[in-house]
Amino acid sequence: MDQAGTDLPAIPPDWLAPPDLAAAKAAQIELAARVVPRDAHPPVRLLGGVDISTTRFDPEGWVHAAVVVLDWPGLQVVARAGASLRASIPYIPGYLGFREVPALLAAWARLEPKPDLVMVDGHGVAHPRGLGIAAHLGVVLDIPSIGVAKSPLVGRPEAPLGEEPGAVQPLLWKGRRLGTVLRSRRRANPLWISVGHRISPEGAVEWVRRCLTGYRLPEPTRQAHLAANAVRRAALAGAAEPEASS
DNA sequence: GCGACAG
DNA sequence: ATCTTGTCGC
Numbered sequence: 001m002d003q004a005g006t007d008l009p010a011i012p013p014d015w016l017a018p019p020d021l022a023a024a025k026a027a028q029i030e031l032a033a034r035v036v037p038r039d040a041h042p043p044v045r046l047l048g049g050v051d052i053s054t055t056r057f058d059p060e061g062w063v064h065a066a067v068v069v070l071d072w073p074g075l076q077v078v079a080r081a082g083a084s085l086r087a088s089i090p091y092i093p094g095y096l097g098f099r100e101v102p103a104l105l106a107a108w109a110r111l112e113p114k115p116d117l118v119m120v121d122g123h124g125v126a127h128p129r130g131l132g133i134a135a136h137l138g139v140v141l142d143i144p145s146i147g148v149a150k151s152p153l154v155g156r157p158e159a160p161l162g163e164e165p166g167a168v169q170p171l172l173w174k175g176r177r178l179g180t181v182l183r184s185r186r187r188a189n190p191l192w193i194s195v196g197h198r199i200s201p202e203g204a205v206e207w208v209r210r211c212l213t214g215y216r217l218p219e220p221t222r223q224a225h226l227a228a229n230a231v232r233r234a235a236l237a238g239a240a241e242p243e244a245s246s
Numbered sequence: 247g248c249g250a251c252a253g
Numbered sequence: 254a255t256c257t258t259g260t261c262g263c
Binding site: 051052054091092093094096099100121122123126127132133147149150151152153154192 | 250251252253
């Protein structure tokens with residue numbers, strides 16, 4: 001078996017590193033068809049969070065990825081893993097997965113134990129072709145995932161979002177519901193939540209709410225962001241001073 | 247044709 | 254995404 005508990009065909013190399021945007025678009029459509037928007041995940045004992053960090057004007061295009069594991073319901077970090085790879089493409093709205101997934105896969109391979117459900121910094125199916133990075137990563141690894149974005153890509157709240165923490169509004173796009181907009185904290189911009197893979201729309205929102213600890217971002221994604229920054233700093237320090245360990 | 251546009 | 258410390262306001 002080449003994927004974690006799957007009997008689906010393997011992911012063709014061209015789907016991970018398409019030769020051009022037209023091929024990338026076709027790959028997204030194929031991968032999006034594999035998204036399972038239902039609660040098809042094991043009991044959650046360990047939650048995961050993933051994020052990437054980059055350097056402002058880095059001509060080399062390095063992508064520093066981090067994956068963290070938190071226990072549930074404690075929400076304490078119990079494991080972290082990171083990896084730095086050069087991006088194959090620049091940031092292009094709608095094609096984030098092709099830029100960040102490779103580095104995330106490298107970090108994922110080093111992670112132990114593996115979490116039961118992962119929260120990704122970015123959209124799930126709330127994407128033009130239904131394959132935001134959370135769905136992309138989820139399908140490629142065939143793992144349960146949730147998209148937790150900090151700003152919209154497509155669509156808008158059905159109605160003005162309430163100011164109170166916990167307020168929600170359906171995320172609508174072209175007459176379809178793609179996810180939920182959630183006010184996670186007072187006076188903070190909302191979170192854009194959508195299904196990644198192997199989770200229901202309701203489950204996605206419920207898990208994010210359960211992981212809120214007073215900050216704007218749910219703990220898994222918040223910790224992943226901190227971890228990704230640490231990976232970047234470590235990589236920069238390592239590049240400046242080749243060997244420096246005793 | 248024009249504007250929008252995750253990280 | 255990232256540049257950047259303190260600071261003003263709820």
